[in-house]
Amino acid sequence: MNIEHPACGTVRPLLSAYLDEELTAETHGRVAAHLTGCAACREELDQVSRGVTLARMMPCVQPPRHLAAQILARLSRTSQDLPGEWPLRRPLVAAGTAVLLILAAVGLWQHGAVRETPQRAAHATGVSGALDLERLASELASPAQFDRFADRYELREVNVEHALAQASFRVLCPVELGHGHTSETELRDCPLVHSGYLRGEHRIVIFQQPAGHPLIYGRTPVEVVTIAGQPCDRLQTADAEILKWEQRGTRWILVSAPGNPELKKVAAGLIAATRSS
Amino acid sequence: MTDEELIRRCLEDDPEGFEILVAEHGARVYNLAHAMLRDPEEARDATQEIFIRVHRSLATFRFEAKFSTWLYRKFSTWLYRMSVNYLLDYRRRWMRRGLERLEDLLSWGSTEPAAAGSDPEEALLRNADARAVRTAIARLPPKLRAGLVLRDLHGLSYSEISAVLGIGEGTVGSRLNEARKQLARRLRPLGYHP
Numbered sequence: 191m192n193i194e195h196p197a198c199g200t201v202r203p204l205l206s207a208y209l210d211e212e213l214t215a216e217t218h219g220r221v222a223a224h225l226t227g228c229a230a231c232r233e234e235l236d237q238v239s240r241g242v243t244l245a246r247m248m249p250c251v252q253p254p255r256h257l258a259a260q261i262l263a264r265l266s267r268t269s270q271d272l273p274g275e276w277p278l279r280r281p282l283v284a285a286g287t288a289v290l291l292i293l294a295a296v297g298l299w300q301h302g303a304v305r306e307t308p309q310r311a312a313h314a315t316g317v318s319g320a321l322d323l324e325r326l327a328s329e330l331a332s333p334a335q336f337d338r339f340a341d342r343y344e345l346r347e348v349n350v351e352h353a354l355a356q357a358s359f360r361v362l363c364p365v366e367l368g369h370g371h372t373s374e375t376e377l378r379d380c381p382l383v384h385s386g387y388l389r390g391e392h393r394i395v396i397f398q399q400p401a402g403h404p405l406i407y408g409r410t411p412v413e414v415v416t417i418a419g420q421p422c423d424r425l426q427t428a429d430a431e432i433l434k435w436e437q438r439g440t441r442w443i444l445v446s447a448p449g450n451p452e453l454k455k456v457a458a459g460l461i462a463a464t465r466s467s
Numbered sequence: 468m469t470d471e472e473l474i475r476r477c478l479e480d481d482p483e484g485f486e487i488l489v490a491e492h493g494a495r496v497y498n499l500a501h502a503m504l505r506d507p508e509e510a511r512d513a514t515q516e517i518f519i520r521v522h523r524s525l526a527t528f529r530f531e532a533k534f535s536t537w538l539y540r541k542f543s544t545w546l547y548r549m550s551v552n553y554l555l556d557y558r559r560r561w562m563r564r565g566l567e568r569l570e571d572l573l574s575w576g577s578t579e580p581a582a583a584g585s586d587p588e589e590a591l592l593r594n595a596d597a598r599a600v601r602t603a604i605a606r607l608p609p610k611l612r613a614g615l616v617l618r619d620l621h622g623l624s625y626s627e628i629s630a631v632l633g634i635g636e637g638t639v640g641s642r643l644n645e646a647r648k649q650l651a652r653r654l655r656p657l658g659y660h661p
Contacts, residue, residue, distance in 0.1 A: 203640060203644060205644055206640050206641075206643040206647060207643075210618070210625070210643075212624070212625045234648070237647070237652075238647045238648055239647075240647075241615075241646065241647025241648055241649075241651040242647055244603070244650050244651060244654055245604065245615055245619035245647065246620070248502065248597055248600045248601055248620060249597055250494075250620075251497070251498055251501050252494075253497035253498070254507070257493050257497060258493050260515060261489050261514070261515050261519075262486060262489065264515050264519065265518070265522055
């Protein structure tokens with residue numbers, strides 16, 4: 191039976207420091223003397239010691255290759271000045287070719303201010319002219335192109351599973367008809383272009399609208415109804431709901447609330463990609 | 468070349484200075500981020516962000532020479548402090564958005580490449596052990612985790628940890644106590660009883 195001594199309350203908080211030899215010689219001696227006569231504290235010391243051994247089982251991990259180069263490249267990008275603001279109100283734009291729909295809360299488009307960020311993707315320019323949708327589509331037509339685009343606009347890609355490329359989305363998108371009238375368009379069989387991971391904070395899924403459907407911008411929320419043919423929880427981009435699904439290893443589709451600054455950057459980046467020469 | 472000399476070069480707009488700084492400290496920061504965040508992609512993102520902030524703040528580091536303890540003038544302590552603050556804040560932002568469950572549900576995991584010439588099964592077992600420990604560490608409360616990682620993975624002294632976390636050395640010891648005990652308790656049911 192372990193009997194606790196009054197001194198145990200003083201000794202126990204010092205056990206880690208005792209093990210790590212961080213105590214003064216005098217205190218170390220007092221703790222050692224106490225441990226000689228206290229089985230309870232010896233047991234606790236044993237537990238602390240096990241924790242040390244276990245923690246040190248974790249090996250050092252190799253950093254990603256070219257980490258230093260990536261840091262310097264990003265530093266180089268962030269050092270550029272970004273003038274102006276991005277006017278985020280976007281009209282409905284008809285597209286003749288396959289375009290990209292960002293599964294995100296695009297309510298941020300209403301806001302004029304872009305979060306101060308040095309990323310070039312947040313560069314604000316005046317909005318004029320049609321989007322170069324072909325260029326946008328061609329930029330993301332292949333994984334290699336996406337990689338270059340993602341690197342430039344700081345999208346991050348995690349665990350790209352090739353099976354995902356076969357997934358398709360069915361999406362309901364409200365459409366403004368003008369004069370206060372709205373309708374709804376259904377996009378079927380939207381193939382996934384890529385699943386990305388934004389700055390370690392949010393997962394973003396980008397899928398491709400079939401040819402002939404209009405590009406949806408503005409505060410129009412979208413509703414994902416099925417993924418890969420499987421019904422899913424109704425997810426509206428206007429809410430910060432999280433859809434959990436497991437399909438071929440993919441775990442989450444994450445949708446952020448309107449105004450999320452990270453998604454602003456992604457959205458702005460995709461638009462900027464069409465404008466850059 | 469010492470860190471202080473490198474920083475002087477950076478402040479004199481010598482681009483090579485920062486490159487060398489990143490090369491020398493990048494792996495350390497990445498390991499810290501990896502231990503705190505667990506996900507390799509998040510760790511990479513966080514490492515990049517930390518160095519961006521370091522670059523912006525180098526001028527302020529110079530002025531920390533006025534602090535009384537030499538530790539605050541030591542670049543590595545300053546770097547650890549910036550890194551831990553960012554990583555703890557990162558976690559807080561996750562939790563504020565109610566996404567804490569994601570980390571439990573996502574099993575990003577990571578596998579370290581087996582050492583050359585080792586038995587694949589042994590490597591697999593080592594990987595499994597490392598994963599179990601990493602998961603258990605990741606589930607510690609952030610403040611406890613930070614102290615444990617700094618001491619047991621990065622070998623910082625109590626005084627250095629105290630400077631990094633802005634807490635007294637006594638608190639460093641008591642947090643380490645609690646972290647180590649929790650780690651042992653979590654892993655014992657899985658058969659880890661060294």
